[in-house]
Amino acid sequence: MLSSQNNVTKLNNKETISLLQSILANEPIDGSDISSLDDARQELKRLRQLVDRYHTPTQQQQPQQQINNTAVARPHRNAVYEQIHSNQYIKNNIPKNDHVRKLIKTASRNKILFQENTHEEIEELINIFELCEFKSGEKVITQGQLGDSFYVVECGELIIHVNAWNGTTKSYKDEIVGKYKDGAAFGELALIYGSPLVASITCEKDCKLWRIKRSEYRALIGQHRQKLEKEIMKFLTKISIPRNKRDNFFKDIFNPIQFEAMTSVVKQISFEAGDYIIRKNEKGDT
Secondary structure, eight states, X not given: OOOOHHHHHHHTOHHHHHHHHHHHTTOOTTOTTOOSHHHHHHHHHHHHHHHHHHHSOOTTTOOEEEETTEEEEOOOOXXXXXXXXXXXXXXXXXXXXXXXXXXXXXXXXXXXXXXTSOXXXXXXXXXXXXXXXXXXXXXXXXXXXXXXXEEEEEEOOEEEEEEEEETTTTEEEEEXXXXXXXXXXXXXXXXXXXOBOSSEEEESSOEEEEEEEHHHHHHHHHHHHHHHHHHXXXXXXXXXXXXXXXXXXXXXXXXXXXXXXXHHHOOOOOOOTTOOSSOTTSOOOO
16 A cells, blocks of 8 residues: 555556556466566566666655765665666776786775675776876766766875755855775775765876776676576586486486576685685585
8 A cells, every 4th residue: 555645646657557567467476477587587677677666756856865964865775777788788908007907906805896796707897997087176076966987096186075064154065074095996886876976076186097887897797697607507517416326417406497596596706726615624504
């Protein structure tokens, strides 16, 4: 039951109703009609589209909120659909010396977004970072605008400033809240969400930055995951479990739905020479 008049208005949108009807029409509620991973993905995609349209306020309806005493548009946590599809994306490798590659890798390592990427994905992402040069006084990002890029500072200094409310003067005032120097990184959430930026960043000195855009990040990762999924599926078909003096292959033990589900949750992990994979007496869970 919908209690909000605004929500009722959105739900009456013809496009949303059409999508809802296409999801529910002649289909069992228990989902027994879904027989493959592709079917499940299509169903999930349509549901996410519906939720995105239902929850995302329009530009006229979008409320304002105070973030760190700063007036900015409220960010929504729905991932932005990209214009560049992973199948259409053509990777552009940009040459970098070893120093720059190490700089980008080190700066990205502790960012939550990159912690889930494999070693191969990180190396491929580093390849497509592009150089951006800014003069002293130039603004790199502007508070309130939608973020779409992640930056790593090669050299230079930048100031972080917000347009904050001043209770004494009863007005907004630009305040410096921090600085970035060589090796710093910022903007990682812009690779996930199309959220308004909560601060501006301006060059205090001439700067060299390396940038990757959200559309490029998501397209490249999408390509890599598709390729990896095929490799994993091919690998799993070769795995067997000895039983009754004969080999029983995974593809014969599990039905197609189970096998596809297994493929989707297998994770690739890289180890350096000398690393322990498992240790004696440790509890095994993998």
